[in-house]
Amino acid sequence: MAxxxxxxxxxxxxxxxxxxxxxxxxxxxxxxLYIIGLLYVLAILAPVIAPYDPSAIENVLTTRYxxxxxxxxxxxDDFGRDLFSRALYGARVSLSVGLLAMVVAVVFGTIYGxxxxxxxxxxxxxxxxxxxxIIAFPTFFxxxxxVGIFEANIVFLVLILGLTSWTSTxxxxxxxILSLKEREFVEGSRAIGLPGHxxxxxxxxxxxxxxxxxxxxxxxxxxxxxxxxxxFLGIGIRPPTPSWxxxxxxGQDALLVAWWIAFFPGCLLATxxxxxxxxxxxxxxxxxxxxxxxxxx
Amino acid sequence: xxLSVENLATYFFLDEGVLRAVDGVSFAVNEGETVALVxxxxxxxxxxxxxxxxxxxxxxxxxRGRVVFQDEDVTQATAERLRQIRGRGIGMIFQEPGAALxxxxxxxxxxxxxxxxxxxxxxxxxxxxxxxxxxxVGIPDPERRANAYPxxxxxxxxxxxxxxxxxxxGPKLLIADEPTTALDVTVQAEILDxxxxxxxxxxxxxxxxxHDLGVVAEMARRVMVMYTGKIVEVAxxxxxxxxxxxxYTKGLLASIQHLGARNEPLEGIPGSVPDFLSLPSxxxxxxxxxxxxSSCAAEFPVLQSVGSERTCACYKVRSA
Numbered sequence: 001m002a003x004x005x006x007x008x009x010x011x012x013x014x015x016x017x018x019x020x021x022x023x024x025x026x027x028x029x030x031x032x033l034y035i036i037g038l039l040y041v042l043a044i045l046a047p048v049i050a051p052y053d054p055s056a057i058e059n060v061l062t063t064r065y066x067x068x069x070x071x072x073x074x075x076x077d078d079f080g081r082d083l084f085s086r087a088l089y090g091a092r093v094s095l096s097v098g099l100l101a102m103v104v105a106v107v108f109g110t111i112y113g114x115x116x117x118x119x120x121x122x123x124x125x126x127x128x129x130x131x132x133x134i135i136a137f138p139t140f141f142x143x144x145x146x147v148g149i150f151e152a153n154i155v156f157l158v159l160i161l162g163l164t165s166w167t168s169t170x171x172x173x174x175x176x177i178l179s180l181k182e183r184e185f186v187e188g189s190r191a192i193g194l195p196g197h198x199x200x201x202x203x204x205x206x207x208x209x210x211x212x213x214x215x216x217x218x219x220x221x222x223x224x225x226x227x228x229x230x231x232f233l234g235i236g237i238r239p240p241t242p243s244w245x246x247x248x249x250x251g252q253d254a255l256l257v258a259w260w261i262a263f264f265p266g267c268l269l270a271t272x273x274x275x276x277x278x279x280x281x282x283x284x285x286x287x288x289x290x291x292x293x294x295x296x297x
Numbered sequence: 298x299x300l301s302v303e304n305l306a307t308y309f310f311l312d313e314g315v316l317r318a319v320d321g322v323s324f325a326v327n328e329g330e331t332v333a334l335v336x337x338x339x340x341x342x343x344x345x346x347x348x349x350x351x352x353x354x355x356x357x358x359x360x361r362g363r364v365v366f367q368d369e370d371v372t373q374a375t376a377e378r379l380r381q382i383r384g385r386g387i388g389m390i391f392q393e394p395g396a397a398l399x400x401x402x403x404x405x406x407x408x409x410x411x412x413x414x415x416x417x418x419x420x421x422x423x424x425x426x427x428x429x430x431x432x433x434v435g436i437p438d439p440e441r442r443a444n445a446y447p448x449x450x451x452x453x454x455x456x457x458x459x460x461x462x463x464x465x466x467g468p469k470l471l472i473a474d475e476p477t478t479a480l481d482v483t484v485q486a487e488i489l490d491x492x493x494x495x496x497x498x499x500x501x502x503x504x505x506x507x508h509d510l511g512v513v514a515e516m517a518r519r520v521m522v523m524y525t526g527k528i529v530e531v532a533x534x535x536x537x538x539x540x541x542x543x544x545y546t547k548g549l550l551a552s553i554q555h556l557g558a559r560n561e562p563l564e565g566i567p568g569s570v571p572d573f574l575s576l577p578s579x580x581x582x583x584x585x586x587x588x589x590x591s592s593c594a595a596e597f598p599v600l601q602s603v604g605s606e607r608t609c610a611c612y613k614v615r616s617a
Contacts, residue, residue, distance in 0.1 A: 014446065015401050121355070184396035191352055192462060193384030194414050202410060206401050 022286040029282020032275035043091035052082035075260040090242035098224035104162025109169025117177025176208035210287040221276030300326040305362035318344040320526040333517035341526040388468030392475035394455035398447035405443025453484035525581040542609035
């Protein structure tokens with residue numbers, strides 16, 4: 001790659017292509033991306049891969065608390081269920097909740113921030129003071145309360161997590177838009193008579209997308225952690241539907257006699273969150289032109 | 298008459314006070330002619346340009362006057378009508394061609410977008426037109442270049458692309474705000490040539506805003522000189538260069554470095570452009586003027602006729 005031809009020598013090399021080439025140079029981030037990809041593939045293929053029914057309970061007394069073996073890769077739990085199968089199905093819940101909640105937060109936050117930043121003035125003021133109010137709310141207790149009132153299912157969790165964490169994206173996007181709209185090409189777009197919605201959609205948001213992408217990657221890790229936290233406390237995804245969070249929770253009582261029950265889902269959680277953080281790091285380095293020089297100094 | 302500006306005033310309402318960036322400016326532009334608006338940086342030239350398409354943003358505001366473009370007052374136009382005038386009626390090109398293009402989208406995409414916002418071509422038609430426009434402004438291999446991003450263009454090519462965007466929907470008036478200031482001298486000449494040939498083909502009028510009197514001499518038939526938000530002299534270009542009337546214009550001309558005149562010291566204008574928030578009383582140029590006396594501090598001179606097609610805002614010159 002290096003030394004073949006200078007960057008930008010050939011037309012049609014988009015900023016995305018260039019960012020991708022720089023991202024690929026970061027081995028750790030690429031590895032993280034592959035691991036995340038693998039986890040999602042496994043989650044999607046769970047029904048095909050899982051060797052056992054994740055909730056089947058048979059002959060509890062003979063099958064319970066079996067340590068990891070070739071028959072049960074992650075061992076079995078106190079009901080004799082195969083933990084590898086449960087971890088695969090749990091991945092579906094944890095990974096989809098994390099990703100979808102991020103999408104909700106990022107889409108809502110981006111639109112909100114873009115509106116505030118583009119219109120500015122009193123609209124900006126009102127919208128941002130509302131964000132201040134929402135941030136002042138202790139999110140975790142709000143979640144606890146809402147989950148206590150309503151039945152928690154996946155859709156509900158996605159909405160709760162998404163709608164309590166869009167504020168940081170909104171602030172970020174607003175800031176980006178505020179500085180972008182003073183740029184000459186935006187004034188130029190207005191001077192040539194482009195309608196406002198096109199200016200926001202085609203000129204402002206695409207230029208703010210780089211930093212949104214970085215927070216989005218960071219956010220997925222946070223969301224997966226938050227879902228696990230809620231499920232661990234027994235107010236997120238409820239058993240028998242497996243999620244990594246409630247699997248760790250189920251294993252904590254038996255930690256001394258059957259360490260594997262909490263250990264494997266715990267490892268999966270930690271790995272996933274770590275990988276998303278590494279991915280976000282890699283994206284930031286790839287998208288921020290200033291880091292290019294740093295690497296070679 | 299294509300454009301007539303009547304007593305235009307655009308003020309900025311700052312915490313420190315009211316900044317009178319454009320204060321009572323009147324002029325006209327005829328179809329197909331090239332008029333230059335010259336003055337030092339920060340004299341209000343760009344604000345005049347932005348006012349013409351009603352694009353001054355807060356805390357600035359047009360407080361007085363009319364901008365009549367093709368019998369329609371731009372300052373009173375609805376938002377949708379204004380959007381049509383911008384682009385189709387009046388196009389604008391900017392000083393920094395690098396900054397005037399969106400860095401994350403291809404050049405062809407940005408031209409077709411403007412076409413689609415004003416007319417209703419299909420995506421394919423717009424793209425074909427964009428390629429033709431890039432060819433018209435002298436970009437080699439436009440088919441391939443349409444797919445390029447602005448950072449893959451040189452400064453001169455970017456300015457050509459910006460001109461292609463401004464010309465895309467056929468404006469009757471092209472405002473060129475310092476179109477060559479950020480470019481190399483050789484590229485400057487190419488861009489000016491391009492503007493002239495586009496004008497011959499399409500017959501649009503050009504309002505050339507610049508501080509570069511060399512550019513003015515090459516391009517404009519008529520010149521307006523601006524100082525602290527007011528027009529102080531209007532004259533045909535030849536007459537202005539031969540015999541400037543206003544002391545400020547004389548100063549400007551005296552500060553040009555002539556090639557081959559290496560040992561002559563540049564004269565320049567004593568002092569510096571005054572702070573807009575605390576302008577001198579009367580004629581704002583009087584503290585820097587060689588011929589001013591106490592009467593100059595009393596009131597700002599009105600533009601008076603001083604010959605055929607010439608006006609000048611200086612009492613001392615007229616009485617002399």
